[in-house]
Amino acid sequence: MTNNDIFKKLRVALKLRDDDIVKILSLVDFRISKSELGAFFRKEDHPKYMECGDQILRNFLNGLVIHLRGPRPEKTNNKPQKKSNN
Template sequence: MENNDILIRLRYALDIKNTDMVKIFQLGGIDVTKEEVLKILTKSNVEEPELDQQLRINNSKLESFLDGLIIFKRGRQEPKPGQPENPPKINESINNVLLKKVKIALSLTSEDMIEIFDNAGIAITKGELSALLRKKGHKNYKECGDKFARNFLKGLAVMYRD
């Protein structure tokens, strides 16, 4: 799944306004204008690529947006003594990062996450969820596929929009 598609679905699920999108990007350390946000949120034109106006974002920018979402929803956390000011970027699948950071931003419990997947028609156990939320390199780490990420965002929309 493309990063822009993830942002479009996340924006819809959480009903985030364009001005808030700009603010969230800024909280994540990226300066964008409202016009650039609109270009990021436009669907890509597959039939006529020369007319494609979409502004594509990479994994780093998406992760910065998710960091900004955490600050937007929960407030800025002061770093503890000896802790770096800006946390290092996570070196794993962007889908796993999406699950982790949305869980933090919305203060979701594992039961909430299982319910979100259930809303999308996916049955997932606590153990499977735990494997998706683990750090890469852990013996039980499992990479989150596009299907799980898409269904998570779908379940999120069901939970927050209905």
């Protein structure tokens, strides 16, 4: 199964439109146009077909996590401070 297949299946399963995918990718500061995105969803024998690279799929998955769960909360320093005995 190729990255394109995975991307297509996620798009269908989550009922995402091109606008949604562009917004999800922007959550991880990855910019892509709708026409570039459309090239990933074409058939392999189409002249404008483009292979989806690992970086694009990885950024989409990271953006999808943020989209579905929300941004990662800030880490707080909950370590107790040492008391000084003076």
